[in-house]
Amino acid sequence: MNANDRTPADLLRSALAADPGRPLVTFYDDATGERVELSVATFANWVAKTANLLQGDLGAEPGDRLALLLPAHWQTAVWLLACAEVGVAVEIGGDPADADLVVTGPDTLEEARACSGERVALALRPLGGRFPQPPAGFADYAVEVPGQGDRFAPFAPVDPAGPGLSVAGTGLSYEELVGRAREDAAKQGLEPGARVLTGLGFDSWEGLSAGLYAPLAAGGSVVLCRHLDRLSAEGLAQRTESERVTHTV
Incomplete structure (x- = not known):
């Protein structure tokens, strides 16, 4: 990836320039049987x-807290990277x-x-x-997002040193986030083309890093698994082989 990348949005732009057709996020929900694969280009479009939607319809600005x-x-x-685009x-x-x-x-609708500001709900x-029935008081993401533009330009530049992410009591600027993602990728031996399988939640830095930021920083991809505990050992082995996983977290 580009050594000058300072925000997660920069990392995504570098991935898009390098190889837009390669997989970036492959998602499994082992409670429903769902599998979704998004290339870099498809993910970037989302x-x-x-x-x-965030900047235009919801009126979000750099420094707002979501x-x-x-x-x-x-x-x-997608939301994590979209917020990085807007600041x-x-x-x-x-x-x-x-x-x-x-x-x-x-x-978590109730x-x-x-929140007294804008509210968005995802089914x-x-x-x-x-x-099936839109929740009162919320914009339904699946209704609002399809009609949005396929290209994004921020109204104001994003400050890489500005607040980017807070998780489990730790606050990171965007450039600190990118730095930690690169450190994690190096510790795990991730290189371009690495494919990381993880079942960790997104409620910790470790889960966010394994499930998005470290593979993105390394030029790799992620196999993100929800409800992975419902998968048998045999099923996990088959998935690891079929998805060409190189690292498991």
């Missing part, structure tokens, strides 16, 4: 649309009452109602499906 109440999921990864600071599991915006899954259904 990020651009989400960033346009409480992210989502599990480890491919759409969560919005993400608080994983943050208090909605103290946040400027909240993004929630179906299991908690999310404490987390297969293929990015919408809620």
Whole structure:
């Protein structure tokens, strides 16, 4: 990747320039049987649309705080990169009452109602499906995002030294986040083309790093597994082989 990359959005742009067609995020939900694979180009398109929604329709600005109440999921990864594009600071599991915006899954809708700002809900259904009945007081992500633009340009430049991510009591600027991701990638021996399988949640730095940031910083990809404990040892071995996994976290 480009040594001058200072934000996660920079890392994604470098990945897009290097090989847009290669897989970046492969997601499994072993409770539903869902499998989704996103190339760098497809993932970047989702990020651009989400960033346009965030900046345009939701009025988010650099330095705003977004409480992210989502599990480890491919759409969560999209939101993390979209926030980096706009300059919005993400608080994983943050208090909605103290946040400027909240993004929630179906299991935390009541908690999310404490946010007095914009509220977005994700159904987390297969293929990015919408809620059968839209939750009152929330924008349905699956309804709002398809019509957004495929290219994103920020209204204001993003400060790499500005607040980027808060998780489990640790706050990181965007450039600190990128630095830690690169360190983790080096410790794990990740190189371009590495394929990391992880079942860790996104409620810790270790889970976020393994499930997104370290593979992205290394020029690799991730096989992100939700409810991995429901998979048998034989099933895990088959997945490791079929997905050409090089590292397991």
